[in-house]
Amino acid sequence: MKLFKSILLLFFVLVNTQGCAQLNTKKLQREQTTIVSGLTGASKIGNNKKLKHRWDIQSRIIARNYLANWIENTGLKIQEHPYTIIDVDRLGKKTEFKGTNIYSIIPATNTSDEYIVIGAHFDSVENSPGANDNATGCALLYGVSKKIATLKTRAKNIIVVFFDQEEIGCIGSLAFAKFIKTKKYNVHSVHTIDQMGWDQDNDRNIEIELPTPTLKAIYQKHAKLLGVSALTTNEAGSDHRRFRASGFNAVGITEEYQNKDTTPHYHRSTDTFETVNFEYLSFSTELICNVIEELLTE
DSSP states (O other): OHHHHHHHHHHHHHHHOOGGGGSOHHHHHHHHHHHHHHHTTSSOBTTTBOOSOSOSHHHHHHHHHHHHHHHHTTTOOOEEEEEEEEEEOTTOOEEEEEEEEEEEEEOOSSOOOEEEEEEEEOOOOTTOOOIIIIIHHHHHHHHHHHHHTTOSOOSSEEEEEEESOGGGTSHHHHHHHHHHHHTTOEEEEEEEEOOOOOOTTOOOOEEEESOOHHHHHHHHHHHHHTTOOEEEEOOOOSTHHHHHHTTOOEEEEESBTTTTBSOTTTTSTTOOGGGOOHHHHHHHHHHHHHHHHHHTTO
């Protein structure tokens, strides 16, 4: 039965993916594996260093530069978004934060003032390698970026962004939401990715968090075409909440966080490279890429 299901899933992939499937999937999976390895200290990066976490300023700079190099190797240009921002907590206490997001704009092939934002945070909690949370999201974002950049037709612009300081209250995404609002970008939708490397039951399902009805329909359509489910939840604990609060149509994408098929290593020192399911990460990359591709043809 498992073999039959695997063959069926492969059939769906071959039949229903188009532009995004043109790249070598095995090569991309190897690249994603390398990205997660570098971000988690399983291999050396930067000045021949192994990251123990991506919590302090120095480690976040190394991780940020590492990701910037990967994106620029695809031919895209990386821009820095340094910010100083005041956030107010639930008790009314004001705190100043400083950090740096990095982003790249993949232009539409036709004249368009519309933008789709796709993002993932690159920091981790203290003393955690942050493999699933959120090196997997960064690797997925790289994969989508690389594939979308090869499309012959893009009816909208794409902003690919790696957020700083998600783990201390989604500060980087708060700053970026304010940034694009100040720029007065006409944003079609925002898609943020957080934790995409755990699938113990091998059903390959994903969760979509607080999607608009339109985004829900598109994600569920493409999940069904690949023989899986995109389960909706009301989870509001990641970067998408900052965009929603700023008035954007935003959805979070993750593994089955609320449906109890999520990493048991969350925010622990055991959230290591070895725990990541790279087949699931690769499959989810294809699914999300197919969703974005449809949005680019509207």
